Amino acid sequence: MPTPKVVIVGAGIVGTSLADELTARGWTDVTVLDRGPLFATGGSTSHAPGLVFATNPSKTMTELASYTLEKFSTLEHPDGWCFSHLGGLEVATTEARLDDLHRKAGWAASRGVEHELLSPAECLERHPLLDPDQIVGGFFTPRDGLAKALRAAEAQATRAISRGARFVPHTEVIDVVECNGEVRGVRTATGVVDADIVVCCTGFWGREFGRRVGLTIPLVPMAHQYAYTTPLESRHGANSVVAEASLPILRHQDHDLYYREHGDRLGIGYYGHRPMPSDVNALDYDSTVSLEEMPSKLMFTPDDFAEAWDQTITLIPELATGKVDDGFNGIFSFTPDGHSVVGEHRGLKGFWVAEAVWVTHSAGIARTVAEWMVDGAPSVDTHEFDLYRFENAALTDDYILTTSSQSFVEVYDIIHPHDQVAAPRGVRTSPFYDRQAALGAEFWVANLWERPAWFEANQPILDELVAGGLQIPLRDAWSARNWSPISVAEAAWTRSHVAMYDMTPLTRYEVSGPGAADFLQRMTTNNVDKSIGSITYTLMLDDEGGVRSDLTVARLGADLFQVGANGPIDFDWLSRHLPADRSVTLRDITGATCCIGLWGPSARDVVAPLTPTGLTNDGLKYFRCVQTTIGSVPVTLMRVSYVGELGWEIYADAEYGRGLWDLLMAAGAEHRIIAAGRIAFNALRIEKGYRSAGVDMTTEHTPDAAGLSFAVKSSKPEFVGKNALDQRVCPLRLRTLKFDDPAAVVLGKEPVRVDGDVVGYVTSAGWSPTVGACLAYAWLPSDLPDSTAVAVDYLRTSYGALVISDPVVDPEMARIKQ
Numbered sequence: 178m179p180t181p182k183v184v185i186v187g188a189g190i191v192g193t194s195l196a197d198e199l200t201a202r203g204w205t206d207v208t209v210l211d212r213g214p215l216f217a218t219g220g221s222t223s224h225a226p227g228l229v230f231a232t233n234p235s236k237t238m239t240e241l242a243s244y245t246l247e248k249f250s251t252l253e254h255p256d257g258w259c260f261s262h263l264g265g266l267e268v269a270t271t272e273a274r275l276d277d278l279h280r281k282a283g284w285a286a287s288r289g290v291e292h293e294l295l296s297p298a299e300c301l302e303r304h305p306l307l308d309p310d311q312i313v314g315g316f317f318t319p320r321d322g323l324a325k326a327l328r329a330a331e332a333q334a335t336r337a338i339s340r341g342a343r344f345v346p347h348t349e350v351i352d353v354v355e356c357n358g359e360v361r362g363v364r365t366a367t368g369v370v371d372a373d374i375v376v377c378c379t380g381f382w383g384r385e386f387g388r389r390v391g392l393t394i395p396l397v398p399m400a401h402q403y404a405y406t407t408p409l410e411s412r413h414g415a416n417s418v419v420a421e422a423s424l425p426i427l428r429h430q431d432h433d434l435y436y437r438e439h440g441d442r443l444g445i446g447y448y449g450h451r452p453m454p455s456d457v458n459a460l461d462y463d464s465t466v467s468l469e470e471m472p473s474k475l476m477f478t479p480d481d482f483a484e485a486w487d488q489t490i491t492l493i494p495e496l497a498t499g500k501v502d503d504g505f506n507g508i509f510s511f512t513p514d515g516h517s518v519v520g521e522h523r524g525l526k527g528f529w530v531a532e533a534v535w536v537t538h539s540a541g542i543a544r545t546v547a548e549w550m551v552d553g554a555p556s557v558d559t560h561e562f563d564l565y566r567f568e569n570a571a572l573t574d575d576y577i578l579t580t581s582s583q584s585f586v587e588v589y590d591i592i593h594p595h596d597q598v599a600a601p602r603g604v605r606t607s608p609f610y611d612r613q614a615a616l617g618a619e620f621w622v623a624n625l626w627e628r629p630a631w632f633e634a635n636q637p638i639l640d641e642l643v644a645g646g647l648q649i650p651l652r653d654a655w656s657a658r659n660w661s662p663i664s665v666a667e668a669a670w671t672r673s674h675v676a677m678y679d680m681t682p683l684t685r686y687e688v689s690g691p692g693a694a695d696f697l698q699r700m701t702t703n704n705v706d707k708s709i710g711s712i713t714y715t716l717m718l719d720d721e722g723g724v725r726s727d728l729t730v731a732r733l734g735a736d737l738f739q740v741g742a743n744g745p746i747d748f749d750w751l752s753r754h755l756p757a758d759r760s761v762t763l764r765d766i767t768g769a770t771c772c773i774g775l776w777g778p779s780a781r782d783v784v785a786p787l788t789p790t791g792l793t794n795d796g797l798k799y800f801r802c803v804q805t806t807i808g809s810v811p812v813t814l815m816r817v818s819y820v821g822e823l824g825w826e827i828y829a830d831a832e833y834g835r836g837l838w839d840l841l842m843a844a845g846a847e848h849r850i851i852a853a854g855r856i857a858f859n860a861l862r863i864e865k866g867y868r869s870a871g872v873d874m875t876t877e878h879t880p881d882a883a884g885l886s887f888a889v890k891s892s893k894p895e896f897v898g899k900n901a902l903d904q905r906v907c908p909l910r911l912r913t914l915k916f917d918d919p920a921a922v923v924l925g926k927e928p929v930r931v932d933g934d935v936v937g938y939v940t941s942a943g944w945s946p947t948v949g950a951c952l953a954y955a956w957l958p959s960d961l962p963d964s965t966a967v968a969v970d971y972l973r974t975s976y977g978a979l980v981i982s983d984p985v986v987d988p989e990m991a992r993i994k995q
């Protein structure tokens with residue numbers, strides 16, 4: 178069978194890597210079109226200085242970077258090396274940065290990235306230009322180094338050509354030809370090139386290119402300064418023309434700077450200047466692209482570099498007698514969350530996007546796209562860079578520009594896992610927002626929703642519980658950031674009294690129509706075709722049997738379901754699988770509705786008097802739902818509790834929200850009801866053993882490995898991913914850790930050691946008032962027995978913990994089913 182005709186638009190590092198990866202998999206009918214000459218096309222790749230630091234907060238991105246640099250180091254080019262493992266050195270000039278480098282060392286450790294933490298003297302040994310007195314320590318990664326991006330592009334292109342690919346320069350793609358929702362080709366000035374698949378690898382022109390197919394590709398072309406110094410005497414003759422560089426690539430993130438050698442000069446990259454978004458339509462584009470003059474290079478603006486130079490001569494004193502010799506403002510893509518944008522257009526089959534990709538991840542992203550196209554599923558978890566991860570409001574010009582500019586500003590900042598975006602804020606608010614604000618809510622943002630993390634109004638509850646003996650250990654500065662002891666009191670109060678949680682941001686869909694039951698049955702692992710009033714906890718798997726998401730499916734009618742989901746990529750996945758006969762309608766009802774989770778031992782006392790529905794344990798059973806009223810408000814009650822207490826999720830149309838809140842608060846007063854926030858919620862769900870999809874488990878994990886095999890109904894004849902499950906072995910298990918020291922707190926992504934060796938990593942964690950210690954989920958070898966003693970690296974220390982069986986709270990379901 179002939180393989181599909183693929184047209185790749187853009188011959189930068191991404192397009193060329195993709196041509197190589199596709200042809201390597203036997204898809205040899207590949208045509209790569211570029212507006213510019215080959216291979217210095219005039220895009221970002223043409224001037225990329227090529228620093229590759231693999232370690233990144235994202236596990237997937239770290240893996241994709243490691244793949245890229247190892248692949249590039251095997252490429253051959255007549256002019257010489259494509260990758261040089263010079264090593265990467267990141268220096269800290271502050272204690273906070275040194276903490277951060279330890280955190281980074283933790284990520285490296287659990288992902289198999291060779292690394293070393295260095296003293297200032299050791300930094301000097303690696304990089305003799307440094308002033309060691311400026312430095313408090315460093316992080317060294319020997320496999321990192323320099324990519325010669327243009328050579329790597331050409332070497333991969335040459336290989337692809339040898340397998341049958343064509344590269345066509347000076348050919349601008351002006352449009353995409355489509356028919357019946359499928360790609361048919363691309364239009365150029367000289368005619369149409371047929372294609373079954375078109376891949377947009379147009380770099381920072383991607384936003385514009387996406388418009389041609391009605392797709393918002395959220396990226397902003399942003400100028401970034403790169404300068405060359407005058408020669409350094411001490412480096413005279415140190416590097417041959419071929420080698421170019423021998424010192425490690427260097428990062429000085431406390432001042433937004435990075436460095437590499439160019440012979441006896443240094444190249445300096447700077448992220449400390451004001452964000453400089455570029456209007457691509459205003460860029461000159463003619464065919465006279467050269468290495469000096471190209472559309473992606475703007476004039477150097479020396480004023481923006483003044484601070485960079487001051488900081489540079491402080492770190493590298495020898496440069497005090499030198500100066501900036503030359504420089505440019507180079508353009509590349511920034512996105513709202515800093516991640517790439519990859520996937521297939523939902524409305525135009527065969528149109529793929531691989532955008533906002535650094536040289537660092539280019540071959541890895543290309544491999545992922547090739548696997549996705551050829552094999553049907555990528556081998557890594559892609560949710561962080563999925564094209565469809567964005568909420569509608571995140572695809573507005575304002576949001577894209579504001580957050581992408583912020584991504585630029587923060588690119589080297591120390592980011593706490595719970596730091597919140599500063600702007601835009603208040604885009605999505607639940608009907609309870611004003612009431613929450615009046616209670617002193619500290620708002621966090623989730624999918625653009627303002628969501629309380631804790632309430633200052635609960636300080637008296639904290640005082641009362643502490644007076645009664647609740648111990649809340651002091652925290653270090655890092656774990657105390659974005660946190661309040663009040664959150665612990667809120668969690669404890671939920672277990673002893675009753676609390677209201679704003680569940681409005683929980684993504685929910687209405688799935689309706691004559692095909693709805695069959696559709697959900699096919700899309701999920703559990704049996705959801707049960708009686709009206711049933712709720713089912715179920716999983717969505719990918720075609721390879723990996724966990725994409727976990728859902729609750731509530732049957733409100735024969736042909737009517739409400740699905741509780743985890744975000745836009747669930748909507749995308751479901752949409753793509755809708756039957757063509759229109760027998761199913763999928764509608765996101767999140768914003769049109771609101772939800773209060775009302776939970777705790779007193780929950781029944783609060784709600785029962787307000788509703789005609791009998792709320793006894795048998796009246797509305799666990800995991801059952803009913804459409805009823807509370808006061809004058811029509812509601813849907815679902816007896817589900819992610820915090821593991823008696824109670825309900827109470828859904829209503831949004832217009833009733835404030836009235837409902839007031840009613841429940843008033844009725845709850847005599848039971849001392851509180852509003853509680855997200856930190857308490859998270860701690861309670863971990864106590865109860867409930868996983869968070871995308872955080873605790875991804876497509877890299879099977880249901881069994883995630884401890885969720887109970888949600889897989891193997892007797893069902895068919896569901897997406899079922900056939901793959903038998904063949905898949907996952908050597909890891911998601912386990913719960915309990916920390917020995919009550920004051921020990923971890924925040925997520927830390928490495929876990931047994932006898933000093935790293936065996937796994939933490940996903941999420943919360944401090945449990947019920948057991949008086951921090952609990953965490955971690956991926957660990959499946960054969961680790963209960964009670965194994967482990968150590969978890971946290972900043973510069975290590976905490977002891979035990980592997981325990983979960984759930985810690987209420988394994989017999991007595992609290993929830995009373």
Ligand code: FAD
Binds near residue numbers: 188379
């Ligand atoms: P590009 O290289 O821009 O390629 C896109 C191609 O698409 C271009 O050749 C263009 O001509 C073509 N094209 C666009 N529209 C059309 C059309 N309609 N028809 C036909 N062809 C079209 N990354 C790192 O990893 N490490 C670094 O150290 C690093 N340093 C950087 C320093 C600077 C100053 C800059 C600006 C960027 C740096 N980057 C770095 C980022 C990196 O250069 C880019 O992310 C990467 O090169 C993007 O590759 P690409 O293939 O997506 O895009």
Ligand code: THG
Binds near residue numbers: 729740741800815826
């Ligand atoms: N509420 C609703 N929908 C949701 C969530 C929610 N969908 C997304 C996400 N959260 C799903 N996560 C969970 C995780 C666990 C449970 C519910 C939602 C849960 N599990 C029971 C257990 O494991 O004991 C299931 C018991 C059973 O299958 O009978 O309750 O918070 N609406």
